[in-house]
Amino acid sequence: MTEPRLTELETKLAFAEDLLETLNQTVIRQQGQIDSMQQQLRLLHQQLQDALPDEDRTPRDEIPPHY
Numbered sequence: 882m883t884e885p886r887l888t889e890l891e892t893k894l895a896f897a898e899d900l901l902e903t904l905n906q907t908v909i910r911q912q913g914q915i916d917s918m919q920q921q922l923r924l925l926h927q928q929l930q931d932a933l934p935d936e937d938r939t940p941r942d943e944i945p946p947h948y
């Protein structure tokens with residue numbers, strides 16, 4: 882009577898360990914994606930900051946050259 886229960890518990894443990902490993906790999910993959918997106922966001926933010934006019938500029942600096 883104890884042998885079938887032990888086998889059932891061992892089977893459940895094996896499935897639980899497999900599930901845990903799968904979840905760990907998913908978390909690792911997702912963390913890599915998050916890191917990549919954060920780096921892209923930092924680059925976009927820097928590009929936006931570079932594209933914005935400086936605070937020192939005046940509207941007169943924005944007059945087209947043909948005036």
